[in-house]
Amino acid sequence: MTAATLPPDAVPDVQTLEQTAHASLFRRLLKNPTGVASLAFLVILVVLGIFATVLAPHDPNVANATNILQKPSGTYLLGTDGSGHDVLSRLLVAIQPTLEAAALAVGVAAVLGITAGLISGYYGKWFEAASSWTASLLMALPGIVVLLAARAVIGPSMLWTMVVFGIILSPAFYRVVHTEVSGVKHELYVDAARVSGLSDARIISRHILTVVRAPAIILAAGVAGIAIAIEAGLDFLGLGDLSRPTWGGMLNDAFSHIFTAPLGLLWPSLAIALTCISLTLLANALRDELERSGTPGRRRRRAAGPVSIRREPVVTHDDPAAAAAGEELLHVTDLAVGYDQPDGSVKTVVHDVSLSIHRGEVHGLIGESGSGKTQTAFAIMGLLPSGGRVAGGSIIFEGTDLAALSGRQMTGLRGAKIAYIPQEPMSNLDPTFTIGSQITEPMRVILKIGRAEARERALKLLARVGIPDPERTFNAYPHQVSGGMAQRVLIAGAVSCNPDLLIADEPTTALDVTVQAEVLDLLRDLEAEYHMAVLLVTHNFGVVADLCDTVSVMQNGRIVETGPARSIFADPRHPYTRSLFAAILEDSEPRGPLTPRELQP
Amino acid sequence: MSERLLDVDNVEVEYHGHGLRGKPFKALKGVSLDIRPGETVGLVGESGSGKTTLGRAMLGLAPVTGGAITYNGRDISHLNRAQRRELASDIQVVFQDPYTSLNPALTIQQILTEPLTVRKVGKAEAARRVRELLDKVHLPPDAGQRLPREFSGGQRQRIAIARALALSPRLIVCDEPVSALDLSTQARVLTLFREIQDSTGVAYLFISHDLAVVRHLSHRVAVMYRGEIVEWGDGDQVTAHPQHPYTQKLFLAAPVPDPVAQEKRRADRRRLQAALAS
Numbered sequence: 007m008t009a010a011t012l013p014p015d016a017v018p019d020v021q022t023l024e025q026t027a028h029a030s031l032f033r034r035l036l037k038n039p040t041g042v043a044s045l046a047f048l049v050i051l052v053v054l055g056i057f058a059t060v061l062a063p064h065d066p067n068v069a070n071a072t073n074i075l076q077k078p079s080g081t082y083l084l085g086t087d088g089s090g091h092d093v094l095s096r097l098l099v100a101i102q103p104t105l106e107a108a109a110l111a112v113g114v115a116a117v118l119g120i121t122a123g124l125i126s127g128y129y130g131k132w133f134e135a136a137s138s139w140t141a142s143l144l145m146a147l148p149g150i151v152v153l154l155a156a157r158a159v160i161g162p163s164m165l166w167t168m169v170v171f172g173i174i175l176s177p178a179f180y181r182v183v184h185t186e187v188s189g190v191k192h193e194l195y196v197d198a199a200r201v202s203g204l205s206d207a208r209i210i211s212r213h214i215l216t217v218v219r220a221p222a223i224i225l226a227a228g229v230a231g232i233a234i235a236i237e238a239g240l241d242f243l244g245l246g247d248l249s250r251p252t253w254g255g256m257l258n259d260a261f262s263h264i265f266t267a268p269l270g271l272l273w274p275s276l277a278i279a280l281t282c283i284s285l286t287l288l289a290n291a292l293r294d295e296l297e298r299s300g301t302p303g304r305r306r307r308r309a310a311g312p313v314s315i316r317r318e319p320v321v322t323h324d325d326p327a328a329a330a331a332g333e334e335l336l337h338v339t340d341l342a343v344g345y346d347q348p349d350g351s352v353k354t355v356v357h358d359v360s361l362s363i364h365r366g367e368v369h370g371l372i373g374e375s376g377s378g379k380t381q382t383a384f385a386i387m388g389l390l391p392s393g394g395r396v397a398g399g400s401i402i403f404e405g406t407d408l409a410a411l412s413g414r415q416m417t418g419l420r421g422a423k424i425a426y427i428p429q430e431p432m433s434n435l436d437p438t439f440t441i442g443s444q445i446t447e448p449m450r451v452i453l454k455i456g457r458a459e460a461r462e463r464a465l466k467l468l469a470r471v472g473i474p475d476p477e478r479t480f481n482a483y484p485h486q487v488s489g490g491m492a493q494r495v496l497i498a499g500a501v502s503c504n505p506d507l508l509i510a511d512e513p514t515t516a517l518d519v520t521v522q523a524e525v526l527d528l529l530r531d532l533e534a535e536y537h538m539a540v541l542l543v544t545h546n547f548g549v550v551a552d553l554c555d556t557v558s559v560m561q562n563g564r565i566v567e568t569g570p571a572r573s574i575f576a577d578p579r580h581p582y583t584r585s586l587f588a589a590i591l592e593d594s595e596p597r598g599p600l601t602p603r604e605l606q607p
Numbered sequence: 608m609s610e611r612l613l614d615v616d617n618v619e620v621e622y623h624g625h626g627l628r629g630k631p632f633k634a635l636k637g638v639s640l641d642i643r644p645g646e647t648v649g650l651v652g653e654s655g656s657g658k659t660t661l662g663r664a665m666l667g668l669a670p671v672t673g674g675a676i677t678y679n680g681r682d683i684s685h686l687n688r689a690q691r692r693e694l695a696s697d698i699q700v701v702f703q704d705p706y707t708s709l710n711p712a713l714t715i716q717q718i719l720t721e722p723l724t725v726r727k728v729g730k731a732e733a734a735r736r737v738r739e740l741l742d743k744v745h746l747p748p749d750a751g752q753r754l755p756r757e758f759s760g761g762q763r764q765r766i767a768i769a770r771a772l773a774l775s776p777r778l779i780v781c782d783e784p785v786s787a788l789d790l791s792t793q794a795r796v797l798t799l800f801r802e803i804q805d806s807t808g809v810a811y812l813f814i815s816h817d818l819a820v821v822r823h824l825s826h827r828v829a830v831m832y833r834g835e836i837v838e839w840g841d842g843d844q845v846t847a848h849p850q851h852p853y854t855q856k857l858f859l860a861a862p863v864p865d866p867v868a869q870e871k872r873r874a875d876r877r878r879l880q881a882a883l884a885s
Contacts (some may be wrong), residue, residue, distance in 0.1 A: 202725060202774070203726075203774075204722075217712075280766070292807075518653040519816065545789065551866045571866050589791045596823070
């Protein structure tokens with residue numbers, strides 16, 4: 007066994023792996039300027055808070071009646087307040103209780119919210135109903151009124167007030183965790199863990215908590231900022247513990263002397279504002295870094311690097327019917343499609359593709375995922391995703407080179423001359439509009455016909471594509487029809503403006519076989535009726551055999567073999583085409599019944 | 608030959624409707640089949656036919672509201688979580704989507720060790736077993752250190768197969784395990800399935816919408832339609848001489864990868880359609 011060469015200690019500890027994942031987020035945060043600044047401020051604040059009693063130049067609680075409302079000076083760096091306390095010392099000493107109170111509120115909110123969110127998200131049932139109801143109730147309560155009422159009952163204890171505030175804030179955590187857990191609960195890997203015999207506690211700690219962790223941390227930073235602001239507000243109103251210095255209390259004192267010593271307001275306001283702002287910014291930076299994970303950085307303007315195009319001979323079958331074929335509609339020569347990379351180079355995904363389609367011909371473009379078949383189709387339509395461009399060759403359609411047209415000119419062609427049928431019917435219909443409005447709008451724009459005429463045409467088309475009750479489907483929203491019906495609707499839309507070229511990208515892949523057969527029949531009939539040229543992109547040899555006159559086989563961005571469908575199916579010549587045909591199971595023998603020999607391995 | 612590993616007897620699965628007045632939905636309406644040790648039973652049907660629900664009912668992931676599923680003579684249709692956990696080493700699963708069936712945050716090592724830790728297998732022993740499993744599905748031994756996103760669809764499906772094999776089960780429910788894969792990848796993964804069956808004697812319930820795949824792999828085939836099994840028998844009989852009109856329609860709808868044969872099949876299908884309509 008080859009695996010035996012690996013020493014057993016080479017297996018990394020589960021713990022260390024999770025730590026590295028954590029550390030990388032922290033490291034990313036250190037590269038984010040906002041993250042570094044806010045984190046640095048908070049760290050300094052915590053350090054100042056810990057050493058406040060040592061650092062404070064004066065006793066914060068000693069009131070000196072002879073020194074009230076002093077301006078900042080050498081002795082009193084930030085001046086004194088209305089009772090003659092040193093402002094700087096009081097600011098420093100207030101840090102610790104402020105942060106403690108915020109931590110308490112966040113802690114209570116997080117423990118309550120996350121626990122309830124996990125249980126209700128994972129198990130659902132009555133607990134979900136009860137906890138969602140409670141969360142809504144808590145969110146509906148006016149927080150400050152509840153805190154005032156609580157203060158009346160439990161007295162001026164900031165700790166208990168913060169516990170109550172934590173409870174009020176807990177729905178924020180509950181909502182986030184509940185949503186995340188309900189989403190991840192149906193992931194197949196959670197099912198697989200269940201089938202593996204894992205207990206619920208283990209599934210939650212292993213598969214569910216990891217998903218919840220990041221949003222909970224982000225939320226905690228934001229909630230801490232709110233807690234500090236509310237706490238300062240209560241202290242400002244004089245509802246807190248008056249025996250200790252607090253930022254809110256200092257603000258209150260300064261506020262009463264706003265006309266004699268306005269500068270006094272600045273210091274506590276600055277402390278509160280900076281702390282809240284850095285907590286919020288930290289939360290934002292954390293979110294940015296988590297969401298950015300895996301996406302490359304900003305794309306630099308390209309220096310149009312060299313495009314490497316591989317040219318290899320294409321196996322071409324003779325086409326005896328070519329001479330009899332109709333007018334040539336599309337002629338693609340040496341097409342190359344490239345994507346600009348961040349480092350200025352170009353990644354070529356389609357190399358040297360040449361093909362031609364005549365009126366009344368269905369040309370199949372077949373290949374496996376990543377072969378460049380869809381990229382070729384999108385290049386012809388001028389719809390390459392951002393960063394992609396035609397890097398070479400020409401696309402001659404009715405005498406004009408599409409590759410040289412402007413985006414505006416291309417828009418005029420799409421829909422009118424070139425139509426498109428996508429793979430996923432549902433995601434290509436806008437759920438907010440009725441099917442009728444989505445079919446009639448292009449007709450009104452392109453054919454410049456009125457609403458009534460467009461409606462009449464649309465109903466005829468819907469009937470033509472085999473929709474049993476056109477009137478009802480016309481008025482329906484996409485979610486009210488099945489996938490097969492939605493695909494018929496898109497086909498109706500594609501042919502609605504009498505296009506010359508129809509590009510169908512895996513038009514039946516998302517459909518059941520019986521529906522697929524009907525849609526293939528429909529495409530065949532429409533192709534003859536409208537005398538279109540069709541470019542059919544697919545990975546299914548059955549579909550090609552059913553519909554296509556000519557076939558091009560693609561591999562790694564190149565056409566390796568092309569010719570009439572019958573000729574290629576009868577005599578595949580390129581090794582890759584042969585390997586694909588060998589993988590087809592259609593003509594393999596059925597396995598037959600279980601034999602006794604198979605029973606005793 | 609009469610020995611049965613798993614027996615599905617007149618099983619019904621009913622889901623609650625949405626809301627208080629939602630109509631309950633019957634996903635399975637009295638389904639019966641059986642699986643023998645070392646056998647592959649193919650389950651064919653279109654979307655919504657209930658084939659996935661039947662697999663999930665065997666795994667204890669769908670509520671059995673009628674009938675019984677018997678494994679090795681023991682009724683397993685209403686087990687609690689603890690009893691189900693014991694069954695984990697007997698019945699396992701490979702899901703369709705290789706992208707969502709592996710937790711993206713865990714390494715392959717962690718994914719494959721997961722079922723073993725439940726069985727209280729020691730760390731060194733688990734590591735040895737993981738290397739053995741990776742070898743069995745033809746992945747390099749250093750694959751364990753990597754994350755799922757570093758693997759292609761076919762390789763991920765191999766990892767999912769390795770996870771199912773970790774506890775040496777006697778039955779694996781394979782829910783469309785190759786439908787998300789490319790043609791050539793699909794052929795290699797199917798070969799792996801057969802190879803594993805030959806060496807371990809595991810039985811498969813092989814759920815697929817692709818008739819060619821099912822015929823290639825299955826000893827016996829069941830055809831499902833709207834929550835019922837409409838045809839059930841030896842694979843070569845059902846696939847070569849389908850009796851039920853729905854099975855005939857289903858088989859004729861699948862296009863043959865041969866223009867000449869497909870033309871004939873298309874004509875046959877139209878004839879059947881005309882016959883059914885009249």
